[in-house]
Amino acid sequence: MEIKVEFIKxxxxxxxxxxxxxxxxxxxxxGLHGSVYKIRRMSDFAFVLLRTKRxxxxxxxxxxxxxxxxxxxxxxxxxxxxxxxxxxxxxxxxWELRMIDVEVLSEPIAESPIVINNKxxxxxxxxxxxxxxxxxRNEKERAIFKLQAGICHGFCKYFLxxxxxxxxxxKIVSAGAEGGANIFHLNYFGKDAFLAQSPQFYKQMMVGVxxxxxxxxxxxxxxxxxxxxxxxxxxxxxxEIGYIESFEDIMMMEVGMLRYxxxxxxxxYTHELELLxxxxxxxxxxxxxxxxxxxxxxxxxxxxxxKDYEDFEPEEEKLLSEIIKKExxxxxxFVTHYPTAKRPFYAMEDPSNPHVTLSFDLLFRGLEIxxxxxxxxxxxxxxxxxxxxxxxxxxxxxxxxIHKYGMPxxxxxxxxxERFTSKLLNQDNVRLSTLFPRDINRVTP
Amino acid sequence: MEIKVEFIKxxxxxxxxxxxxxxxxxxxxxGLHGSVYKIRRMSDFAFVLLRTKRxxxxxxxxxxxxxxxxxxxxxxxxxxxxxxxxxxxxxxxxWELRMIDVEVLSEPIAESPIVINNKxxxxxxxxxxxxxxxxxRNEKERAIFKLQAGICHGFCKYFLxxxxxxxxxxKIVSAGAEGGANIFHLNYFGKDAFLAQSPQFYKQMMVGVxxxxxxxxxxxxxxxxxxxxxxxxxxxxxxEIGYIESFEDIMMMEVGMLRYxxxxxxxxYTHELELLxxxxxxxxxxxxxxxxxxxxxxxxxxxxxxKDYEDFEPEEEKLLSEIIKKExxxxxxFVTHYPTAKRPFYAMEDPSNPHVTLSFDLLFRGLEIxxxxxxxxxxxxxxxxxxxxxxxxxxxxxxxxIHKYGMPxxxxxxxxxERFTSKLLNQDNVRLSTLFPRDINRVTP
Numbered sequence: 001m002e003i004k005v006e007f008i009k010x011x012x013x014x015x016x017x018x019x020x021x022x023x024x025x026x027x028x029x030x031g032l033h034g035s036v037y038k039i040r041r042m043s044d045f046a047f048v049l050l051r052t053k054r055x056x057x058x059x060x061x062x063x064x065x066x067x068x069x070x071x072x073x074x075x076x077x078x079x080x081x082x083x084x085x086x087x088x089x090x091x092x093x094x095w096e097l098r099m100i101d102v103e104v105l106s107e108p109i110a111e112s113p114i115v116i117n118n119k120x121x122x123x124x125x126x127x128x129x130x131x132x133x134x135x136x137r138n139e140k141e142r143a144i145f146k147l148q149a150g151i152c153h154g155f156c157k158y159f160l161x162x163x164x165x166x167x168x169x170x171k172i173v174s175a176g177a178e179g180g181a182n183i184f185h186l187n188y189f190g191k192d193a194f195l196a197q198s199p200q201f202y203k204q205m206m207v208g209v210x211x212x213x214x215x216x217x218x219x220x221x222x223x224x225x226x227x228x229x230x231x232x233x234x235x236x237x238x239x240e241i242g243y244i245e246s247f248e249d250i251m252m253m254e255v256g257m258l259r260y261x262x263x264x265x266x267x268x269y270t271h272e273l274e275l276l277x278x279x280x281x282x283x284x285x286x287x288x289x290x291x292x293x294x295x296x297x298x299x300x301x302x303x304x305x306x307k308d309y310e311d312f313e314p315e316e317e318k319l320l321s322e323i324i325k326k327e328x329x330x331x332x333x334f335v336t337h338y339p340t341a342k343r344p345f346y347a348m349e350d351p352s353n354p355h356v357t358l359s360f361d362l363l364f365r366g367l368e369i370x371x372x373x374x375x376x377x378x379x380x381x382x383x384x385x386x387x388x389x390x391x392x393x394x395x396x397x398x399x400x401x402i403h404k405y406g407m408p409x410x411x412x413x414x415x416x417x418e419r420f421t422s423k424l425l426n427q428d429n430v431r432l433s434t435l436f437p438r439d440i441n442r443v444t445p
Numbered sequence: 446m447e448i449k450v451e452f453i454k455x456x457x458x459x460x461x462x463x464x465x466x467x468x469x470x471x472x473x474x475x476g477l478h479g480s481v482y483k484i485r486r487m488s489d490f491a492f493v494l495l496r497t498k499r500x501x502x503x504x505x506x507x508x509x510x511x512x513x514x515x516x517x518x519x520x521x522x523x524x525x526x527x528x529x530x531x532x533x534x535x536x537x538x539x540w541e542l543r544m545i546d547v548e549v550l551s552e553p554i555a556e557s558p559i560v561i562n563n564k565x566x567x568x569x570x571x572x573x574x575x576x577x578x579x580x581x582r583n584e585k586e587r588a589i590f591k592l593q594a595g596i597c598h599g600f601c602k603y604f605l606x607x608x609x610x611x612x613x614x615x616k617i618v619s620a621g622a623e624g625g626a627n628i629f630h631l632n633y634f635g636k637d638a639f640l641a642q643s644p645q646f647y648k649q650m651m652v653g654v655x656x657x658x659x660x661x662x663x664x665x666x667x668x669x670x671x672x673x674x675x676x677x678x679x680x681x682x683x684x685e686i687g688y689i690e691s692f693e694d695i696m697m698m699e700v701g702m703l704r705y706x707x708x709x710x711x712x713x714y715t716h717e718l719e720l721l722x723x724x725x726x727x728x729x730x731x732x733x734x735x736x737x738x739x740x741x742x743x744x745x746x747x748x749x750x751x752k753d754y755e756d757f758e759p760e761e762e763k764l765l766s767e768i769i770k771k772e773x774x775x776x777x778x779f780v781t782h783y784p785t786a787k788r789p790f791y792a793m794e795d796p797s798n799p800h801v802t803l804s805f806d807l808l809f810r811g812l813e814i815x816x817x818x819x820x821x822x823x824x825x826x827x828x829x830x831x832x833x834x835x836x837x838x839x840x841x842x843x844x845x846x847i848h849k850y851g852m853p854x855x856x857x858x859x860x861x862x863e864r865f866t867s868k869l870l871n872q873d874n875v876r877l878s879t880l881f882p883r884d885i886n887r888v889t890p
Contacts, residue, residue, distance in 0.1 A: 003742060003772055005732040008693060008779055010701035011607070016688075018608070033688045035653075035851065053608055053656040076851035078688070105688070108851035109824045133650040133846045142654050149611040156601070162456070163463070163498055166594040168680045168862070170881045171616070171663050172629075174888045184617075185632055186640070189669070193888050195631070195640075202881065205578040205890075208480075209587050211498040217662065218616050224634070235613045243461075243478045243523070243550070248453060256455035287450035297448060327448055334453060379554045398890030401578045406480065406521035406553035417613070436615045436647065443619045443638050445650075445843030 016080070019055040025085045026095050032057075032081045033105075035137070036073050038117040046070055048099060049117070050081065054146070054271065056139050059083060059097045067101045075117060076137075078105040116141075125429065132436055132445050143272040144433055147265060148421045150272075152216055154264030155237055158257045164239065165210040169202030171195060171218065175395050184222045195220035198414055200346070201399045203240035204375060207410045208402050214239040216417070226440050228429040229314075229367060231418060233438040237370075240412030247348070247358040247374040250411045251288065251334055254362065254370065258332075259283045278425060281331040287324055288334035291356070294320050310339045318366035336360040338373075345389055346382065348374040348411070358411075365423045372413025379403035461525070464500040470530045471540050477502075477526045478550075480582070481518050483562040491515055493544060494562070495526065499591070499716065501584050504528060504542045512546045520562060521582075523550040561586075570874065577881055577890050588717035589878055592710060593866045595717075597661055599709030600682055603702045609684065610655040614647035616640060616663065620840050629667045640665035643859055645791070646844045648685035649820060652855045653847050659684040661862070671885050673874040674759075674812060676863060678883040682815075685857030692793070692803040692819040695856045696733065696779055699807065699815065703777075704728045723870060726776040732769055733779035736801070739765050755784045763811035781805040783818075790834055791827065793819040793856070803856075810868045817858025824848035 016031040037051035045062040048070075059081070061070050073079070080103040088096040114123050114131045116138045121128055128135050136142055159166070173196045176183045184195040199215050206213040219236040241253060262280050265273060273280070289297070292309075298319045299306050307313070312320075312335075324333040337356040340349055347357040359373030376382045382403050386393050393400070422433035431437040436445060461476040482496035490507040493515075504526070506515050518524070525548040533541040559568050559576045561583045566573055573580050581587055604611070618641045621628040629640040644660050651658040664681040686698060707725050710718060718725070734742070737754075743764045744751050752758070757765075757780075769778040782801040785794055792802040804818025821827045827848050831838050838845070867878035876882040881890060 003734070003768070004738055005734050005769070005773065005778075007730040008696045008700055008733050009730045010704060011694070011697040033853075034656075035853070053610075074851075078851060078853035080688075105853055106822055106851060108849065110849055112850045130843075131846065133653065133843060134850050136651070136654045145612070146610060146655070148613075152611060153605070160598070165498075165591060166597060167590070168593075168663070168880055170678055170883055172665070172678050172883050172888060187630055188888055189667075189885050191888065201890075206581070206880075208578065209581045210591070211479075218613070220617070222634075233615055233617050243525075249456070251453045252456040255453055259455060285452040285454045288453050289448070289450050293449055323448070324450070328450065333450075377551055398575075398578060401576065401890075404553065404555055405557045405579050406519075406523060406551060408478075408480070408523035408550055435613055435651075438615055438617050440634050443617060443633055443636065445646075445846075 019052050019057045022057070022085055022095060022097065023093070026087050027085065029082060029084050029100065032083055032097075033079065034081075036075050036077045036079060037137075037139070039070070039073060039075060041070075048073065050079075051137065051139070057097060059099045061099045066099050068099075072102065072104055074107055076108040076112065079103060080105060125431065129431065129437060129442065130445070136435075140275060143275045144421070144425060145435055146272050147269055147276075147278075147425070148417065148433060150265050150269045151261045151417070151421060151424075152237075154261035155214075155216065155257055157264065158260035159212075159214045159239065162212065162253070162256070164212040164214045165206070167199075167203065167206050167210075167213045167215050168217070169196070169199040169206075169215060171220070175399075182221050182223045184220050197221055198236060199238050200344075200414075203238055203412060204346075204407075204410065205399070205402050207240050207242040207412075208405075208407055211242040211408070212239070213241075219414075224440055227314075228431075229419065231430060231434060231437055231439060234419075234434070235417040237415040237417055237420075238412065240410060242408040242410040244374065244409050244411055247336075247360070247372075247411055250372050250374070250413055251286070251336075251360060251362075254372070254413060254415075255283070255286055276425060280424070282329070283332070285330075286332045286334055286362070287328045287330050288336055288360070289320075289324075290337045291335050291339065292337070294335050297323060310342045312368075317363050317368060321363050321366040331365050333363050334360050335363060343373065345386055345391060346375045348376050349385075360413075362413075362415075364420065365426075367419055367423055369419045369423065370413050370415035372411065374409070374411035377403065377407040377409050464497050464502045467502075467530055467540060467542065468538070471532050472530065474527060474529050474545065477528055477542075478524065479526075481520050481522045481524060482582075482584070484515070484518060484520060486515075493518065495524075496582065496584070502542060504544045506544045511544050513544075517547065517549060519552055521553040521557070524548065525550060570876065574876065574882060574887065575890070581880075585720060588720045589866070589870060590880055592714055592717050592721070592723075592870070593862065593878065595710050595714045596706045596862070596866060596869075597682075599706035600659075600661065600702055602709065603705035604657075604659045604684065607657065607698070607701070609657040609659045610651070612644075612648065612651050612655075612658045612660050613662070614641070614644040614651075614660060616665070620844075627666050627668045629665050642666055643681060644683050645789075645859075648683055648857060649791075649852075649855065650844070650847050652685050652687040652857075653852055656687040656853070657684070664859075669885055673876075674864065676875060676879060676882055676884060679864075679879070680862040682860040682862055682865075683857065685855060687853040687855040689819065689854050689856055692781075692805070692817075692856055695817050695819070695858055696731070696781075696805060696807075699817070699858060699860075700728070700731055721870060725869070727774070728777070730775075731777045731779055731807070732773045732775050733781055733805070734765075734769075735782045736780050736784065737782070739780050742768060755787045757813075762808050762813060766808050766811040776810050778808050779805050780808060788818065790831055790836060791820045793821050805858075807858075807860075809865065810871075812864055812868055814864045814868065815858050815860035817856065819854070819856035822848065822852040822854050 034050040034052040037049040040047040048059045082101040084098045343357045362370040479495040479497040482494040485492040493504045527546040529543045788802045807815040
C-alpha cells in the first residue's frame with residue numbers, strides 16, 4: 001500500500017497586505033481583508049470603514065471605478081477587498097483607498113441590537129457586558145484589551161531581561177493561600193478541593209529552584225463584594241524573588257516592571273493610546289509612606305477620625321492618592337509596614353516592631369493595584385507564627401518543606417492586571433478592563 | 446504636618462555577578478550568591494557546587510586561601526560568596542573559582558529525605574511528585590521547566606510577529622465547550638458553574654475582534670483516566686485565526702509556531718539541552734495523512750483489524766508515528782479529516798463528505814499533542830447542526846451571537862504544553878513535564 005502523505009510547511013506570505021504597509025503600495029492595486037465596520041453614504045459616493053486586525057481604515061466607494069454594487073455590503077460582513085492605493089496629498093495619510101472589487105466571505109443574519117460602530121458604545125454597563133462578543137468589536141472597546149496585551153508583553157520583556165523564569169502553577173489546590181472564607185469549593189472526584197486564590201505557595205517554592213519566577217494567570221476569589229473594583233476571577237501578575245537585601249528590593253523591581261510596561265505602550269501602542277486619548281503617567285520613581293503615617297496624614301489633612309487602625313477604608317486610599325499627587329506629582333504611592341494583624345501568616349514582621357510587617361501595597365490613582373512583601377524564610381519563625389495563630393500546621397506540610405530544607409530571604413507581589421489597566425485608562429469600573437468579567441451576579445458570556 | 450515620603454526607584458545594578466559573566470572577571474574578586482548544592486570533600490581541599498539561578502557552578506575550597514571554615518556550610522544553605530576568579534587553562538571554562546569568604550543567609554533545619562543533588566533524583570514517580578518543592582531543585586529536574594518556559598517564550602515571539610493579540614478568557618464558565626461529562630462543577634454563589642475545558646468559545650469570539658488571538662492558560666478536564674498521558678489540569682496553548690482560505694492555514698501556522706519554539710531553544714537554551722542530552726527534532730515540514738487512510742495503513746502494515754472506525758486507539762497513534770518516522774523521517778504527523786461523529790458541534794464538515802470534518806490532530810512521537818480545525822462560521826449551518834445533535838440552543842445564546850452578527854471563516858487549535866514538552870524530552874509520562882500535576886489521585890503539593 002502506498003502512503004499518501006502531503007507535507008505542510010510554515011505559513012506562506014500573505015497575499016493581502018496589512019494596513020500599516022499601505023504607504024508602501026501607493027499607485028498599486030492591492031488585496032485587503034476585514035469586516036465592514038461602517039458604511040457612510042454621501043450624495044454620489046460612500047465611505048466604507050473596514051475593520052482590520054488592528055486599524056479601522058477608510059475606503060472610498062464610487063461607481064466611477066468600483067466594479068461592484070455597494071448594496072452587496074452589509075455592516076459586519078467579512079470581505080476580501082481589491083483596492084487601488086492613490087496618492088492624495090490632501091489626506092493626512094497621504095493616500096486614499098479606492099474600492100475596486102469585493103468578495104463577500106460571510107454576512108450577518110441580523111443587525112446587532114447594540115450599535116457598535118459609533119465612537120463609543122452608548123449603552124449601560126449591563127448591556128455592554130451582556131453583548132460582549134459584539135461590543136468588543138467597537139474600535140475603542142478593543143483598543144482597551146490591545147493595550148492590556150501590550151502591558152503584559154512589557155512585563156514579560158522585563159522579567160526575561162531580569163533573568164526570571166516563567167512558571168505555571170496549579171489552579172486546583174488542596175489549601176487556600178490567603179485563608180478566610182473567600183475561596184471557591186470544588187468537587188474533585190468526590191474530594192473537596194479549592195480554586196487557587198493566588199499562586200503564593202507555588203511561587204515561593206519555585207524561588208528555591210530558580211531564584212526569580214513570575215506567572216501571569218487567573219486567580220479566584222469568592223468575595224461577595226459587589227463593587228466597581230472587585231472581580232471574582234482576575235488575572236494576577238505575580239512575581240517572587242530570592243536573595244533580597246530588604247523588602248524594598250521588591251518595590252524596586254515593581255517600579256522597573258511598571259516602567260517597562262509603560263515604555264512598551266509608548267513605543268508600540270500609540271495607535272490605541274491616541275484612540276483612547278490616554279497620556280501615560282510619569283514613572284521615574286514612586287513615593288513611599290508608612291501605613292500609620294499615611295493614616296495620620298489623611299486624618300489631619302481631611303479632619304477625619306481614624307476608625308480602623310489596621311486597614312484603609314477605600315475612601316482613605318483615594319484621599320491619600322490625592323495628597324500624594326498634590327505634594328509629589330506622582331499617580332502612584334507605595335504604602336508600607338501594614339499591621340501584622342491584617343497580613344497573611346507568611347508575612348515577615350519588622351524586626352524593630354513585630355506589630356507591623358515588611359509589606360506594602362501599591363496605590364494607583366486611589367486604588368490598590370498590588371500587594372507584596374517579604375516572606376518568612378526561617379522554618380522556626382514560620383512554625384512559631386503559625387502556632388501563635390492557632391493554625392493547623394499539618395495542612396501546610398508540603399508548603400513548609402521549603403522552609404525546612406532551606407530558603408533564601410525572599411519576597412514578591414501580585415498585581416491585578418484589570419485594576420492596573422482600568423486605572424491607566426481612567427475608568428471608573430474594573431469591569432471595563434475585563435474581557436469577560438465574573439462577579440457575584442455574572443458568569444456569562 | 447510634614448509628609449515623610451521616600452522615593453523608590455527601579456532596581457539598582459546587582460553587586461553580585463551572574464555565572465554567565467564570570468569569564469569577564471578573570472583576575473578579580475567578585476560576589477556571587479546561591480544555594481550550596483553539593484559539597485565534595487577531597488583530601489586537602491573541597492569542591493563546593495553552588496546552585497545559582499540557572500547554572501550550577503563549581504567552587505574550590507582550600508584552607509590555603511579561604512577565610513572561613515568549610516564546616517559552616519551545609520547543603521541547601523543559602524549563601525553570599527566572595528570569590529577570586531583565577532585564570533586556569535587546564536579547566537574547560539578557562540577559570541577556577543576560589544572561595545574566599547561566605548555569609549550564610551539561611552540554613553535548612555533537616556536533610557532532605559530524598560537525595561536531590563545527584564545527577565538524577567533516584568526515586569519513584571510518587572516520591573518525586575510528593576517532594577516536588579525539593580526535587581525540582583535537582584539540576585536536571587529544573588532544566589525541564591526552564592525548557593518549558595523557553596517553549597512558551599518561542600510561541601509568544603511567533604504570535605507577536607504574526608500580529609496576534611493575547612487574550613485572557615474566563616476559567617469559570619456557565620457552559621462547557623467540549624460537552625460531555627468531563628467537566629468540573631463549581632458552587633458559584635449558590636449557582637452551578639463549571640471550570641473551562643478550553644477557551645474555545647472565547648477565542649472564537651475574539652477572532653471577530655482581532656482576527657488572530659492566542660492564549661496560554663490552564664484548562665480543566667474531569668476525566669477519570671489514570672494514564673501516563675492524561676492530566677486533569679493542564680496548560681493549553683490556544684490560537685484561533687480568521688480569514689483562512691482552508692483549514693490547512695491552521696496547520697501551516699502550527700508548523701511555524703513549533704519551529705519558532707525549537708529555534709528559541711536552540712538559540713538560548715543549549716545549557717539545558719546539553720544537560721538533558723536532548724537533540725531537537727527537525728521541523729521544516731510535517732507530513733499529513735487523512736484519518737481513514739491512516740487507519741487502513743496501520744491495519745495493513747501491522748495486520749490489525751480495525752475495531753473503531755471513528756477514533757484511534759492509543760496503540761494506533763504509536764504505530765502510525767512509527768510508520769511515518771520510517772517512511773519520511775518525521776517525528777510529527779498531522780492526521781486530518783476526523784469523523785464528524787467524534788468532533789465537537791462547532792467543527793466544520795468537509796463539503797465533499799459531511800461524514801468527516803475539516804479538522805486535524807498533530808501526533809508527536811506517538812502521542813496526540815494538539816487538536817484543531819476549521820469552525821462553522823455560518824449561523825444557519827451552526828443552528829442546523831445543533832438541532833441535528835439535539836442540543837439546547839438557548840444554552841449557547843451568547844456564543845451564537847458571533848455567528849448571528851457576522852464571522853469570517855476561521856479556525857484554530859489547542860496544544861497541550863506538558864505533552865509537547867514531555868515528548869520533546871523523550872519522557873514516558875506527561876507528569877514529568879508538569880510542575881505540580883493534578884490527576885485523579887493527586888491534588889498536592
